[in-house]
Amino acid sequence: MSFTDLLLSRRSVTANDLIEPGPNEDQLTTILQAAHRVPDHKKLGPWRFIVFQGDARRSFGNTLRDIFAQDNPDASEKLLEFEQQRFTRAPLVIAVISSPVEEPKAPEWEQVLSAGAACQNILLAATAMGFGSQWLTEWYAFHSKVDAALELKPSEKVAGYMYIGSFASPPTERNRPSLEERISFWK
Numbered sequence: 268m269s270f271t272d273l274l275l276s277r278r279s280v281t282a283n284d285l286i287e288p289g290p291n292e293d294q295l296t297t298i299l300q301a302a303h304r305v306p307d308h309k310k311l312g313p314w315r316f317i318v319f320q321g322d323a324r325r326s327f328g329n330t331l332r333d334i335f336a337q338d339n340p341d342a343s344e345k346l347l348e349f350e351q352q353r354f355t356r357a358p359l360v361i362a363v364i365s366s367p368v369e370e371p372k373a374p375e376w377e378q379v380l381s382a383g384a385a386c387q388n389i390l391l392a393a394t395a396m397g398f399g400s401q402w403l404t405e406w407y408a409f410h411s412k413v414d415a416a417l418e419l420k421p422s423e424k425v426a427g428y429m430y431i432g433s434f435a436s437p438p439t440e441r442n443r444p445s446l447e448e449r450i451s452f453w454k
């Protein structure tokens with residue numbers, strides 16, 4: 268597939284549909300290198316990556332379960348188990364952390380956009396390798412206790428959790444917003 272065809276056909280595979288095998292060590296390195304190679308005003312590197320594989324996915328699931336249970340004391344055991352299993356939906360989860368720094372010439376907005384570009388490069392690299400992937404935030408990208416468990420600095424935020432794995436059958440295409448309505452030509 269040409270790179271243009273890849274760009275025009277990329278689709279998310281729902282995390283629930285991601286299966287083993289995930290990327291091997293070399294493929295993971297390549298995915299992270301792609302994430303690292305994004306436009307970056309003032310060369311600040313305002314992102315970092317936390318990789319969850321193997322048992323680490325379930326052990327972080329314990330943290331998610333505990334935090335969810337504190338917030339929802341009446342949650343059923345089934346729901347708590349679901350929270351515990353979040354990261355085990357896929358063989359590999361990469362948390363992309365937006366990590367902006369103080370730089371007057373590169374406002375925070377630009378640095379956050381750069382982290383978003385890193386997220387997209389992860390999806391594209393995974394797609395190019397034949398893996399499925401999905402960018403999720405869900406509740407645990409926006410929770411101060413999860414941020415603390417991830418050891419984020421006060422200035423940092425989770426840009427997204429990139430779920431990556433193999434898939435049995437490709438997802439069907441979805442309805443997309445009209446491109447024509449979103450284009451204008453300045454005259």
Ligand SMILES: Cc1cc2nc3c(=O)[nH]c(=O)nc-3n(C[C@H](O)[C@H](O)[C@H](O)COP(=O)(O)O)c2cc1C
Pocket residue numbers: 277278279280401402403404405406426427
């Ligand atoms: C920043 C960001 C956060 C997202 N978070 C979620 C989420 O929490 N849950 C979800 O179902 N989809 C989420 N999505 C959407 C999916 O990643 C995906 O884009 C969507 O299912 C559309 O599929 P497509 O990528 O094939 O167009 C998010 C997308 C972005 C860009």
